[in-house]
Amino acid sequence: MANVIFKDVHKRFGSFVALEKLDLDIHDGEFVALLGPSGCGKSTTLRMLAGLEFPTSGEIRIGDRVINDLAPGKRDIAMVFQSYALYPHMTVGENIAYPLKKRGIKGKARAEAVQKAAELLQLEALLDRKPKQLSGGQQQRVALGRALVRDPQVFLLDEPLSNLDAKLRSYMRAELIELHARLGKTMVYVTHDQLEAMTMANRIAVMHGGRVQQFDTPDAIYNRPANRFVAGFIGTPPMNQIDGTAEGDHIVISGHRIPFNRADFVDSLADGPVVLGVRPEFVAIGSGDGLPATVRLAENTGHETIVTLELPDQTRISARVEAARKLDVGQKVALRFDPAAIHLFEASENGTRLNLDETPAAVIPMRAK
Amino acid sequence: MTTLTTDPPRNGLSPLERAYARLGVVLITPTILVFLLVIVYPLLAALYLSVFQIYTPTLQGGFVGADNYIELLTGKAFWSSLRVTIVWTVGTLTLQIVAGVGIALLLHQNIWFRSLARSLVLFPYFLSTVVAVLVWKWLFNDLYGALNQGLMQLGIIDMPLDWLGSMPNAMIGVILVGAWKYFPFVVIAVLARLQTIPENLYEAARIDGAGPIARFWDVTLPQLRSILTVIILLRAIWDFKEFDLLYLLTGGGPVTSTQTLSLLVYQEAFGLNQMGQAAAYSVGMMLVMLVFMVLYIRQTKEKA
Amino acid sequence: MKLVRPVLLNLITWSLVLLISFPLLWMIVTSLKPQTELFRIPPTWVPETVTFEHYWRLLSETPFLRYFRNSVVLASTTTVFVVGLGTLGAYSLVRFRYRGRETLAMLVLFTYLLPSVVLIIPLYLMMVSLGLSNTLFSLILAHTTFALPYALWLLRSFMEGIPVDLENAALVDGASRMGAFRDVIFPQLLPGIISTALFTFILSWNEYLYALVLVNSDAVSPLTTGVMSMLISAFNIEWSLLMAASVMMSLPLIVVFAFLQSYLTSGFGAGGVKG
Numbered sequence: 001m002a003n004v005i006f007k008d009v010h011k012r013f014g015s016f017v018a019l020e021k022l023d024l025d026i027h028d029g030e031f032v033a034l035l036g037p038s039g040c041g042k043s044t045t046l047r048m049l050a051g052l053e054f055p056t057s058g059e060i061r062i063g064d065r066v067i068n069d070l071a072p073g074k075r076d077i078a079m080v081f082q083s084y085a086l087y088p089h090m091t092v093g094e095n096i097a098y099p100l101k102k103r104g105i106k107g108k109a110r111a112e113a114v115q116k117a118a119e120l121l122q123l124e125a126l127l128d129r130k131p132k133q134l135s136g137g138q139q140q141r142v143a144l145g146r147a148l149v150r151d152p153q154v155f156l157l158d159e160p161l162s163n164l165d166a167k168l169r170s171y172m173r174a175e176l177i178e179l180h181a182r183l184g185k186t187m188v189y190v191t192h193d194q195l196e197a198m199t200m201a202n203r204i205a206v207m208h209g210g211r212v213q214q215f216d217t218p219d220a221i222y223n224r225p226a227n228r229f230v231a232g233f234i235g236t237p238p239m240n241q242i243d244g245t246a247e248g249d250h251i252v253i254s255g256h257r258i259p260f261n262r263a264d265f266v267d268s269l270a271d272g273p274v275v276l277g278v279r280p281e282f283v284a285i286g287s288g289d290g291l292p293a294t295v296r297l298a299e300n301t302g303h304e305t306i307v308t309l310e311l312p313d314q315t316r317i318s319a320r321v322e323a324a325r326k327l328d329v330g331q332k333v334a335l336r337f338d339p340a341a342i343h344l345f346e347a348s349e350n351g352t353r354l355n356l357d358e359t360p361a362a363v364i365p366m367r368a369k
Numbered sequence: 370m371t372t373l374t375t376d377p378p379r380n381g382l383s384p385l386e387r388a389y390a391r392l393g394v395v396l397i398t399p400t401i402l403v404f405l406l407v408i409v410y411p412l413l414a415a416l417y418l419s420v421f422q423i424y425t426p427t428l429q430g431g432f433v434g435a436d437n438y439i440e441l442l443t444g445k446a447f448w449s450s451l452r453v454t455i456v457w458t459v460g461t462l463t464l465q466i467v468a469g470v471g472i473a474l475l476l477h478q479n480i481w482f483r484s485l486a487r488s489l490v491l492f493p494y495f496l497s498t499v500v501a502v503l504v505w506k507w508l509f510n511d512l513y514g515a516l517n518q519g520l521m522q523l524g525i526i527d528m529p530l531d532w533l534g535s536m537p538n539a540m541i542g543v544i545l546v547g548a549w550k551y552f553p554f555v556v557i558a559v560l561a562r563l564q565t566i567p568e569n570l571y572e573a574a575r576i577d578g579a580g581p582i583a584r585f586w587d588v589t590l591p592q593l594r595s596i597l598t599v600i601i602l603l604r605a606i607w608d609f610k611e612f613d614l615l616y617l618l619t620g621g622g623p624v625t626s627t628q629t630l631s632l633l634v635y636q637e638a639f640g641l642n643q644m645g646q647a648a649a650y651s652v653g654m655m656l657v658m659l660v661f662m663v664l665y666i667r668q669t670k671e672k673a
Numbered sequence: 674m675k676l677v678r679p680v681l682l683n684l685i686t687w688s689l690v691l692l693i694s695f696p697l698l699w700m701i702v703t704s705l706k707p708q709t710e711l712f713r714i715p716p717t718w719v720p721e722t723v724t725f726e727h728y729w730r731l732l733s734e735t736p737f738l739r740y741f742r743n744s745v746v747l748a749s750t751t752t753v754f755v756v757g758l759g760t761l762g763a764y765s766l767v768r769f770r771y772r773g774r775e776t777l778a779m780l781v782l783f784t785y786l787l788p789s790v791v792l793i794i795p796l797y798l799m800m801v802s803l804g805l806s807n808t809l810f811s812l813i814l815a816h817t818t819f820a821l822p823y824a825l826w827l828l829r830s831f832m833e834g835i836p837v838d839l840e841n842a843a844l845v846d847g848a849s850r851m852g853a854f855r856d857v858i859f860p861q862l863l864p865g866i867i868s869t870a871l872f873t874f875i876l877s878w879n880e881y882l883y884a885l886v887l888v889n890s891d892a893v894s895p896l897t898t899g900v901m902s903m904l905i906s907a908f909n910i911e912w913s914l915l916m917a918a919s920v921m922m923s924l925p926l927i928v929v930f931a932f933l934q935s936y937l938t939s940g941f942g943a944g945g946v947k948g
Contacts, residue, residue, distance in 0.1 A: 050841070050845055051385070051844070051845070052841050052844065052845075054383040054385065055383075068383060070385070071385060071844070072841075072844040072845045073845065073849070077845065078845065079842070081838045081841070082838075083836060083838050085836065085841065085842035086842075087843075087857055087860075088839075088861065089861065098843075098846050102846055103847050146846070156845075386770075389769060389770070389850060390769060390771040392769065392850055392851070393768075393769025393770070393771050393774075394765070394769075394771055396762065396764055396769070397762050397765040397777065399758050399762075400758050400761070400762035400765075400821065400825065403758060403817055404780075404784070404821070406814075407792075407796070407815070407817050407818045407821075408784050408787070408818055408822075410795070410799075411791075411792040411795035411818075412787075412791065412792065412795075414795035415791055415792070415794060415795050418794060428798065428801070472689065472693075475685065475686040475689065476686070478682055479679075480683050480687070481687070486687065486690045488930055489690050489693065489697075490690055490694075492694065492697060492926075493693070493696075493697070495875055495929075495930070495937070496926065497878065497879035497923065497926075498881060498897075499879070499881055499896070499897045499900055499919075500700075500919040500922055500923055501696075503900070503904065503915050503916070503918075504696045504697070504699065504916070504919060505696060506904075507700075507703065507912050507915070507916065508699065513712050513714070513716065513912075515699055515716055518714065518715050522715055549693070549696070561938075606786050610788035610789070610790070612788075612789065612790060612881075613881040616881075616882075617881070617901065631788060631790045634793075634794075635790060635882075635886075638793075638794050638797075644794055644798075647794055648794050651791040651794065652791070654788065654790070654791070655787070655788065658786070661786075662786050665782075665786065666779060666783065669782060670779075
């Protein structure tokens with residue numbers, strides 16, 4: 001069993017709180033992404049799991065072992081660094097063999113393991129080269145090879161793709177997914193790129209300000225964001241958030257009344273200030289009856305157009321429409337939101353979502369085509 | 370956002386962190402011990418000695434309180450040496466900076482055999498002061514020295530000059546040799562900085578119609594400013610405390626006209642055999658230098 | 674016009690370079706001239722006869738070789754001692770966290786700037802009372818006062834240039850801190866160590882003041898004071914001989930310049946002149 005558990009973990013650097021009350025339960029064999037903006041604590045979390053940082057309090061477990069006080073080398077983990085951290089003075093072969101050497105694996109066993117890892121990653125031809133002579137993609141592979149050569153219980157990956165160009169990155173994403181499927185090992189993957197997290201991970205922990213905001217499947221993170229931060233972080237462009245007021249079964253925005261189904265939301269939802277959330281793909285642009293808005297920008301990406309609209313109170317929101325749709329800047333339009341796609345959040349800065357989770361939101365397709 | 374109430378029973382560092390810290394201390398301990406022995410102890414001893422009168426050959430003497438410091442403040446020796454030190458430092462430093470920046474700008478150009486030229490320019494800096502002084506003493510030799518002969522052949526002077534035995538020639542001489550020996554330091558530092566100035570800054574200036582001189586003032590010099598501050602501070606400190614070069618070239622002479630503070634301390638301790646007084650002079654000298662040191666350390670801290 | 678500018682530039686630059694290196698050329702020229710040619714007026718700018726007699730006399734009739742050996746022992750021992758301590762110390766200062774670390778680093782910088790004359794009097798007294806005066810060991814200890822802060826400062830800056838993740842990777846791969854130091858950091862630091870060692874060696878090789886004060890026996894004199902004493906003791910100053918001694922004394926430096934110059938330049942970058 002190689003599940004990973006963070007239990008009530010805190011981390012402070014002096015007076016700066018890097019992580020607060022971190023609780024994560026990562027299952028055996030799961031691919032988990034830690035996602036968030038820089039400074040959110042995701043790297044600290046990974047480095048604590050690696051033994052490169054130490055929690056101020058709390059408990060970290062791999063399987064049934066508490067690993068808080070174990071040296072990194074004794075945790076049965078392997079790590080791929082953002083910079084790859086290949087040993088420049090060693091050849092590719094020596095780099096891959098190093099973890100085995102440090103574990104006293106000698107001679108034939110070592111050579112065979114290196115060979116196997118090299119084959120898996122198509123590095124056989126490069127074994128005698130120095131890291132400096134390799135391309136970025138090849139270095140990345142060597143770093144992976146060094147990680148998987150000794151068959152650890154948990155793989156830690158710290159933004160491993162961020163130094164690659166866009167094309168290679170999408171190729172390596174597929175490779176990593178395949179590798180995970182083949183090895184069936186627990187993987188913890190730190191990234192700031194939501195695309196990587198959404199496409200690769202079984203579950204994503206969205207982090208912000210030293211706290212886990214939501215830990216769930218990509219589908220749930222997208223369709224049922226726990227709070228305003230997650231809603232505003234995931235999606236390109238992210239979910240629109242509009243200040244409004246709840247009045248009975250309407251939300252009032254700039255004097256315009258938008259109906260919603262009260263039964264879909266928690267009982268505690270009271271009349272008063274509330275934030276309405278709606279993904280750009282569920283914003284319909286029409287004329288006549290609807291929330292009045294002005295077109296400010298229309299960006300045609302080829303297969304769709306992202307429209308930036310300004311509401312009467314000057315809030316800017318975006319809408320996703322088909323590429324052929326013609327809209328002029330300055331044009332007055334009326335907006336309608338799909339009632340089934342409406343999210344409501346508490347009006348506070350990072351207000352929680354008020355939808356009941358049995359709501360049809362789950363069946364809403366990720367991208368309305 | 371921090372709530373200390375959720376704090377753990379276990380406070381502070383993990384055992385592994387503590388073991389790391391211990392290892393760190395173990396690794397630095399030999400250095401600290403050597404520091405204590407050869408730097409901290411002598412430094413404190415210098416302060417202690419400065420309130421005694423000690424006769425060097427016998428090392429006998431007695432406590433005299435602030436007498437040595439009163440002598441420092443009221444006597445002529447310290448202040449006259451301080452003046453000499455400032456003249457020497459400002460003179461040689463100015464020459465070093467001007468020559469250093471100038472040569473660095475030339476060597477930054479695409480000239481023939483550039484690396485050979487650089488090596489030749491750098492060499493004096495690494496040369497032993499003893500060698501530099503011997504060579505220059507021979508050059509300065511009043512009868513057969515190449516300097517006087519060369520200047521006479523060129524018709525600049527008609528009679529050999531006495532370079533090190535009279536004033537102000539002696540001061541000019543040491544300043545010249547000091548500049549020759551130490552300007553390569555400026556060259557290396559400035560060259561390294563020049564290589565990091567992005568070419569597109571010059572292109573932009575050229576597009577804006579700046580000529581070579583305007584480009585130097587508006588592009589090169591501002592880019593060099595921070596490195597020049599560091600160089601000037603560092604070299605000022607080193608020139609201020611220079612001993613070997615002055616001692617070997619003139620011995621402080623004629624009389625005391627090139628006797629800097631370093632030479633004064635040495636002369637007082639091992640020439641006049643007044644160790645306590647010498648210690649007091651050295652403390653006074655250090656206090657003056659402390660100004661530059663603090664400036665330099667602050668500058669370095671800013672960078673870090 | 675297009676061709677004139679670079680030619681002019683080269684002409685100016687090279688005249689200046691030759692002017693700067695003239696004292697050194699003159700040193701070599703003088704050392705090769707026979708005594709009789711030395712005192713001609715006007716001097717012969719290129720020697721009419723080239724002779725190596727001064728070098729021969731220097732090695733056979735003067736204690737030069739003994740001074741040279743003393744200097745080699747002194748500079749090498751100081752270098753090994755200081756670079757050894759400094760490497761471990763720099764590792765500690767850069768890669769470990771403990772109380773007082775920052776203060777210590779500042780103290781190192783402070784001592785790096787300290788004038789030798791402040792320390793020389795107490796050091797002299799210390800060596801006398803320990804019975805160490807007139808020994809090479811006393812000079813090694815004394816040279817530590819400037820060489821150790823210097824080496825520490827240089828090595829610290831080289832150490833900071835090594836990515837932390839390299840060490841972290843080694844730790845995750847199963848190395849201990851010292852294991853990571855041996856396997857990963859030391860090989861990466863090696864160019865910095867060589868550079869620091871060269872600088873330290875040159876500093877120690879060239880040092881004069883401590884040798885002047887702490888050693889007055891010819892048997893343990895290093896080159897600096899030894900060669901100077903040849904100048905003072907001679908009834909008639911033999912400039913050719915002294916110039917030959919100067920050339921010989923600069924020999925290690927010439928070797929370094931010819932083969933290891935890049936290490937000297939990189940040491941400069943690290944030695945506190947980052948702008």
